[in-house]
Ligand SMILES: Nc1nc2c(c(=O)[nH]1)N[C@H]1C(S)=C(S)[C@@H](COP(=O)(O)O)O[C@H]1N2
């Protein structure tokens with residue numbers, strides 16, 4: 001289910017995705033260190049971060065596996081339907097401000113981010129922590145932040161307290177929770193959450209393509225009515241969201257005849273970078289019957305969602321036109 005009662009997802013309904021059991025967070029010893037190819041290693045205590053200049057940014061988080069259950073043939077992984085996406089307002093320190101304090105050396109090529117959570121994987125031996133990297137350009141983007149607050153309150157434990165990375169416009173796997181270590185490296189990071197997971201593999205027999213999962217693809221979703229719902233004749237509101245990590249979404253259209261004719265929907269809020277936008281459409285139904293409803297979004301560059309999505313082994317980035325069937329009594 002997708003909660004759209006407000007633009008900001010209520011905290012108890014915000015989706016959660018963890019690869020490992022929750023880590024122990026002891027604030028007496030917690031700190032964030034920056035090391036690797038830097039002029040000086042720096043260690044920040046929680047109050048050091050709280051005392052630095054803060055920025056606030058609304059950002060929608062979407063799991064790369066959102067809508068995975070809709071893939072045909074089925075793709076391996078958590079069978080998310082429509083709910084692995086939520087919206088919050090994040091506040092904290094710009095990552096670039098911290099990185100400049102450490103002084104970046106010329107040989108640095110990437111930045112890796114390590115969470116405090118760790119555990120085993122089913123596909124390889126060893127104990128791993130949740131660790132991901134970003135190219136320098138994205139790490140230095142002023143909108144990439146270390147969030148300390150979510151919706152004006154200290155980050156909830158489940159969402160990464162005391163500090164998490166927020167990488168706007170990228171799928172959720174990049175936004176490392178329970179962050180405690182940042183390392184500049186000369187080489188590209190090869191950890192399993194970077195090169196085994198979160199790559200678009202098209203062929204199960206020849207895994208490990210080099211195309212990493214990064215930006216959120218153009219997508220739109222019908223939150224209400226739900227698939228197979230029975231509606232009464234008369235006025236029915238159709239409600240949903242649209243989002244893209246690249247060019248902003250400029251139009252969402254609805255079809256009630258399986259995609260033959262399309263009608264524009266109305267926005268419930270203005271366009272804001274990195275944020276989903278809710279849309280609605282008043283549907284006046286006069287005849288009972290079965291209706292095939294579809295939704296599609298168009299972005300500012302003229303891209304439009306299609307009937308097909310790019311099938312991949314681990315089921316990332318599903319963004320085909322959504323189709324639901326409803327019955328009108
Ligand atoms: N440390 C850590 N960070 C993590 C993860 C994790 O398992 N461990 N999961 C990632 C994934 S895949 C997603 S989709 C988002 C989910 O964030 P949320 O649980 O706050 O919604 O966190 C990301 N950051």
Ligand SMILES: [Mo]
Nearest residue numbers: 063064172173
């Ligand atoms: Mo995810």
